[in-house]
Amino acid sequence: MEGLQPEDLAMNRWLREIVAELWLPCLVVLLWWFTSRGSQSLHFPPLSVILERFGQDWLFARFWTDLLPSLRNFGFGLLIGATIGVAAGTALGLSRFARHVLPLLEVMRAIPVIALIPLIIMMLGTSDIEKIAIIAFGSIWPVLLNTTEGVRNIDPTLRDVGRSLTLDRGSVLFRVILPAASPQIVAGLRLSVSIALVAMVGSELFASTRGIGYVILSATQGWDMPQMWAALLMLGIVGYALNGLMTLFEKRALRWHWGRATINRAATR
Template sequence: MSRRVVLLSVEILSPLVLLTLWYVLSADSTNFYFPPLSRILERFGEVWLGEGLVDHALPSLGRMAAGYLVGAVVGIVLGTALGLSRWARRLLGPTVEFLRALPAVVLIPFGIVVFGVDTTMKVFIIALGSCFPVVLNTADGVRSVEPTLMDVSRSFGFTRAERLWRVTLPSASPQIFAGLRTSLALALILMVVSEMVASTNGIGYSILQAQRLFATADMWAGILLLGLLGYVINLLLVLIEKRVLAWHRGFRSSVLGVAAPTRAPRSRRAAVSR
């Protein structure tokens, strides 16, 4: 059995083992706050595979997708500018550091005052919180591009736009994707938090309402849904990253294969030493 199959089996079996333990250990639970997993799964099917999917889950995913995409685009553009231009770093750097230090959730009252309590406020909060990891990783990736690559591109007569699209961004793409994966978790968190304040639908709203109504099984079902969504969305981004950065892994493998020193056989080394 190959190592890849073993690792995939472990990745699949480990959460199943945890769920099985949870199911068995909670089977006889009479604690109001920790209902049996069987009851949680029952409510999960009734709530989130029915009307809850359309009324709460899909609006939440739409807000998260919109805010995440806006934050990603703004983060890549701003990070590229900060990485390429010293003047941009001097001009925008202090502002970026100031806003980055502010937790996005504390700006929810500001968002309510400016945008109201509708979807625009939630998208704004998600975009604001999720853009800064992309900004920092993109700027660091752009600054880390090998000067030799830039010299070669100039010698081939590339314009600035061609150097940006063909050299700079591809070279920085591994770090850009690292920022995108970090931002994805923040977007999910901010989606939930923003929906718990002045909202009438969404996963966060549904979980908060279940807690207020002491429907603990419904509350745990919503939390379970968030965990599943986070895992699936991150898996999709990982698959996209592998496809987009396939050239990068191939390049590293070829470079390491060429750069790795070849060791002579033991008998040959012994003969040379003699």
Template sequence: MRSPSMRHWGQLVVLPVVLVVVVWVITADSGSIYFPPLSEVLGALGSGVVEGSLLSDLGYSMRNLILGLALASLGGGLLGMVIGIHAHTREVLMPLLAFLRAMPHAAFVPAVILTLGIGAAPKILLIAFSTCWPVLLNTINGVRGIHPAVMETAAVYRIPWHLQLLKVVMPGALPQFLAGLRISVSVGLVIVVISELYGSAEGIGYFILRSSQNFAVVDTWAGTVLIGIVGYLLSLLLLLVEHALLGWYEQRAPRSRPSRAGSGLLRQGPRLGSRHERRQPGAA
């Protein structure tokens, strides 16, 4: 069990390094102003973090993203457990939830900014609204995946509802909840950039917009690369959290099934017994 896990983590580290090396080699002799060499982009990224405003812009965006994800995780997780437990409520609300999930959330950005302003609070609300759906729907599916016998056993033994929620429902829905949270991170990064492009005085999206308006192509690429790096690091962080919390889930042994040889022996048993029974009268 250990070697596949180590191989998986090795791939997560080695493959991005190989990709960076390949892009570095391909763009080394690039003379286009729209596709500068990767060395210049990384140099602009380093200077922007150390000397420029890129680090403060990134901090502003990450604060909005973390607060929005926290609201989405809390609201989506609790509401998902409630809807997942009550079958009638789930049947009534699932069409509405599927409709809201399918709507392009980026289309709400101009309307929300126009209505609520360009401060941080509207952006956090947009991030929370856009990222709650993967968490909500995955939590519902996680609760539905709990075996009915487990819930019936808890009800028969009259376990209090809060203990059922903590000891049965939450552990059963946790794998799907974390999978939905990983999807929400990528969605949240997109909404962060779009909201700051439409109306903001700071943030990584504002940095990209300002650089493009000043025809600073290298800085524009540097901001874009920084978003990709942050998204990848957040995904790795969530993988580590998932590995730490779900060790019991990943190492669970698969259910054993009867083999064909065993089933064949079971089928041969009655035939051997019947022959033996036929020989008994002759022997007597």
């Protein structure tokens, strides 16, 4: 490795990470391909048939009619839920009475969002507003509770430093409190992404006419197994892409945090 430029070392490290992450999925796909080849099972068609259906539908027609509406509802719902969660969690974390409210919030968080779908449909109908509300409700709680704990557990000396620098309340909030609590906020946001994805599919299983969840349900009811597996494959790709985006966001947003953690580990050796 001697004589390599820094950009070459970075490229080699990136390639090693890609290989380490993709070798197992590629192996599973190969095994699936060869074990399902020539399958006559109604429930488990050959992977070649599934991929052919995937290319026909999800890369063209259903990309616009089902995938994009699902992603749009997911994005709006997650944005609303995360915004409310950070705002309410910050207010509770700064409040002396938060300990009286947290048990109630834990009870509400324990209610599966899927169980509330019929009620929300009765209140809001079957439009996209209903789906966005379901996704938002499901994604609020991890962000809210993590933000509350993150703000409550901030070292008091950080606030004292902010006051000693004669910062106003807004500056203390955005320059001291929220940055210090950001590791837990981002951890809550990562949980919210997975919950929002489940809520997105669940909201499309009830009285819906489009979306990934609707395609899965209609394909199952019509015994169109290649379509069902193709939709599940699309859902897996979406989940994997969202996880990758969250990883990139976490590395960029918490760069200072990981750098400090690395320094602390080096100092303790």
